Amino acid sequence: MDRQALEQALMRLLAAREHTRAELRGKLASRCAEPQLLEQVIDELRERGLQSDGRFAEQYVSSRMRRGFGPLRIRRELQERGVEAPLLEASLDEQDAAWFELLREIHRRKYGAGLPGDFKERARRARFLEYRGFPAEMIRRLLWSEEA
Numbered sequence: 001m002d003r004q005a006l007e008q009a010l011m012r013l014l015a016a017r018e019h020t021r022a023e024l025r026g027k028l029a030s031r032c033a034e035p036q037l038l039e040q041v042i043d044e045l046r047e048r049g050l051q052s053d054g055r056f057a058e059q060y061v062s063s064r065m066r067r068g069f070g071p072l073r074i075r076r077e078l079q080e081r082g083v084e085a086p087l088l089e090a091s092l093d094e095q096d097a098a099w100f101e102l103l104r105e106i107h108r109r110k111y112g113a114g115l116p117g118d119f120k121e122r123a124r125r126a127r128f129l130e131y132r133g134f135p136a137e138m139i140r141r142l143l144w145s146e147e148a
Contacts, residue, residue: 001032006041014045018056021046022082057083057091068106071099073133103134103142115143 001009009028013019019027024042032038045051057078064074071092078088107129116122122143129139 006032010045014050018059020053020056020082053083054087057087061091070133072135100138103138
């Protein structure tokens, strides 16, 4: 794959949605005989502002929050997509104040208002919320308090 075809392929991918550098590398590595050329073209797209891991992370966090996922799950998913730790933390920290409110809303949508009566039901709800990616401390604060 020559430079022009490589750049066009990258532009098509980025036109559909944001991609991390690692995702772009993974999608085109098998089609590009020269890994250095691929890295060079991705660097140029980054310099021109057409590719940004930070922008991807912000959009991804926002999207996953709207779907009801918590910070632990989103952090893991961003790591799997190759977002570097400082960008990942910055994107999650921007939403810091909203996590507990999101947890409360997810709980209210799934279980209605009010707290569970017995320990078994609290444990069941806690497992669901942990699966969604919320920290145990935050879940405990919700389920063992009067804030639900």
